[in-house]
Amino acid sequence: MASPNDIKKGVVIKDSAGLWLVVEFQHINPGKGAAFVRTRIRNLESGKTLEATYKTSETIELVEVEHRRMQYLFHDASGYTFMDQESFDQVSMADDAVGEQGKYLRDGMEINMTTHEGRPLSIELPRKMTFKVIESMDATGGNTVSGGNMTKEVTVEGGIKVKAPLFIKQGENIIVNTETGEYVERA
Amino acid sequence: MNLEQIRARSRVVQLVRRYFDEQGFLELQTPRLVGLPGQEPYLEPMWSKVEEADGTPHRGALITSPEYAMKRMLAAGFEKIYDLGPCFRNDEPWDGTHDPEFLMVEWYEKGIGLSELMERTEAMVKWVAGQYGKPFSETAFRRLSVRDAMKQYANVELDSLIGDREAVAEACREHHQTVNEADTWDDLFFKIFLSEVEPKLGEVPTFLHTYPVSMAALAKKDPSDPRYALRTELYIGSLELANGFVELTDATEQRKRFEEEQELRRSLGKETWPIDERFLEALPKMGEASGIAFGVDRLAMLLTGAKSLSELMPIPVRERF
Numbered sequence: 001m002a003s004p005n006d007i008k009k010g011v012v013i014k015d016s017a018g019l020w021l022v023v024e025f026q027h028i029n030p031g032k033g034a035a036f037v038r039t040r041i042r043n044l045e046s047g048k049t050l051e052a053t054y055k056t057s058e059t060i061e062l063v064e065v066e067h068r069r070m071q072y073l074f075h076d077a078s079g080y081t082f083m084d085q086e087s088f089d090q091v092s093m094a095d096d097a098v099g100e101q102g103k104y105l106r107d108g109m110e111i112n113m114t115t116h117e118g119r120p121l122s123i124e125l126p127r128k129m130t131f132k133v134i135e136s137m138d139a140t141g142g143n144t145v146s147g148g149n150m151t152k153e154v155t156v157e158g159g160i161k162v163k164a165p166l167f168i169k170q171g172e173n174i175i176v177n178t179e180t181g182e183y184v185e186r187a
Numbered sequence: 188m189n190l191e192q193i194r195a196r197s198r199v200v201q202l203v204r205r206y207f208d209e210q211g212f213l214e215l216q217t218p219r220l221v222g223l224p225g226q227e228p229y230l231e232p233m234w235s236k237v238e239e240a241d242g243t244p245h246r247g248a249l250i251t252s253p254e255y256a257m258k259r260m261l262a263a264g265f266e267k268i269y270d271l272g273p274c275f276r277n278d279e280p281w282d283g284t285h286d287p288e289f290l291m292v293e294w295y296e297k298g299i300g301l302s303e304l305m306e307r308t309e310a311m312v313k314w315v316a317g318q319y320g321k322p323f324s325e326t327a328f329r330r331l332s333v334r335d336a337m338k339q340y341a342n343v344e345l346d347s348l349i350g351d352r353e354a355v356a357e358a359c360r361e362h363h364q365t366v367n368e369a370d371t372w373d374d375l376f377f378k379i380f381l382s383e384v385e386p387k388l389g390e391v392p393t394f395l396h397t398y399p400v401s402m403a404a405l406a407k408k409d410p411s412d413p414r415y416a417l418r419t420e421l422y423i424g425s426l427e428l429a430n431g432f433v434e435l436t437d438a439t440e441q442r443k444r445f446e447e448e449q450e451l452r453r454s455l456g457k458e459t460w461p462i463d464e465r466f467l468e469a470l471p472k473m474g475e476a477s478g479i480a481f482g483v484d485r486l487a488m489l490l491t492g493a494k495s496l497s498e499l500m501p502i503p504v505r506e507r508f
Binding site for chain 1: 227229279280282285363364365367369370373374377378379381382383386402403427430
């Protein structure tokens with residue numbers, strides 16, 4: 001048995017309804033209440049996502065997961081296909097299971113995959129990745145103010161749209177945070 | 188270290204003070220170090236030892252809020268008062284929205300009820316934000332009762348659950364929340380509330396109000412429905428900024444609630460200490476009043492866009508310990 005304090009992104013909780021992958025989590029202390037861990041979890045069978053909140057003093061069951069190094073090969077109707085870097089086995093993951101992260105995958109790149117009894121659960125991308133800006137309008141239209149800085153929307157390889165500072169030009173390389181989708185700096 | 192952010196926090200503190208001064212409130216410097224701090228089941232005071240010159244020892248604790256002292260000042264005859272200073276809470280997460288030492292403004296006004304308390308709070312936030320240069324729109328902040336919020340976001344009929352642990356446990360099971368023997372009614376309520384309601388509250392600035400009575404130890408009961416108490420919290424964005432009450436002035440009822448809180452602390456394996464009798468003695472003389480504790484640092488986060496308190500504190504918590 002484990003404590004909700006052991007909850008992290010990527011761990012798998014087992015309960016009477018099956019296995020649940022933790023997609024997001026946050027410690028909460030409402031001041032006028034006990035300490036809790038709020039999670040967003042995804043059922044590994046049905047793909048259903050929901051929010052569950054655990055009191056830090058309760059016990060929960062976490063299942064063992066394996067971490068494997070994978071190379072991304074291609075995307076087709078069955079989803080994303082990867083190759084195990086040790087066994088050279090090929091593994092596919094459905095679009096839903098990969099989710100938003102799919103847009104950052106590039107042919108041949110290596111990622112970490114979490115599996116349970118050989119079944120792929122989630123992938124972990126490098127937190128910062130470099131992309132070439134393929135489309136950037138000159139500053140004026142579509143500018144927005146965010147946190148006191150003027151930004152504009154640029155498009156990088158793979159068709160991903162990122163809010164970047166006005167000085168970023170087409171053809172430049174920028175670093176993007178793959179967890180938040182935010183611009184980090186010029187590469 | 189970002190000097191601009193530190194300067195911005197000072198500016199927010201200055202504006203909050205100016206608002207209350209101009210509105211005719213008297214600033215009081217109530218004690219930070221006291222013998223009998225608040226005994227809320229989930230707030231942990233920081234204890235110390237105070238010694239007199241002859242060695243006589245006293246236990247002392249840093250306040251978690253100036254509430255007891257402020258109410259005694261109301262009982263002594265003050266009408267409109269505020270206290271802006273550090274408060275201290277132990278065992279809280281150092282997660283960017285909490286610091287064990289944080290700035291709180293707590294104010295009290297005699298003769299006002301819950302709706303006036305919310306109006307005053309909204310007026311203060313809007314005035315400070317406007318002076319700071321980040322005005323809110325003129326739209327009034329939303330007022331949402333806990334009952335309506337539970338219905339709107341979680342499709343739960345709170346009325347039928349109040350005081351019924353088995354009923355709230357059943358609701359938890361339906362909402363895929365765990366239920367354990369040790370869970371109190373409040374714990375089970377929080378599992379649904381924190382999962383499905385709280386994350387959505389701050390989408391527009393919102394006063395959540397009228398709480399189940401078990402969750403408002405220092406508030407007066409709602410005269411139209413005694414299962415609820417006159418308490419409000421302000422949510423803006425992902426931050427909870429304030430927590431206030433129409434104050435309970437019935438010393439007998441207050442003693443009963445304090446004893447229940449002590450009982451809960453004991454059942455959680457936590458330390459208890461004597462009830463503050465001077466506070467209870469003053470309570471009936473306090474008169475009808477409302478008060479609210481408001482996180483000044485969190486308001487500064489909101490106005491500066493700081494993602495963590497550490498950006499605003501002269502010495503962030505991780506650099507102090």
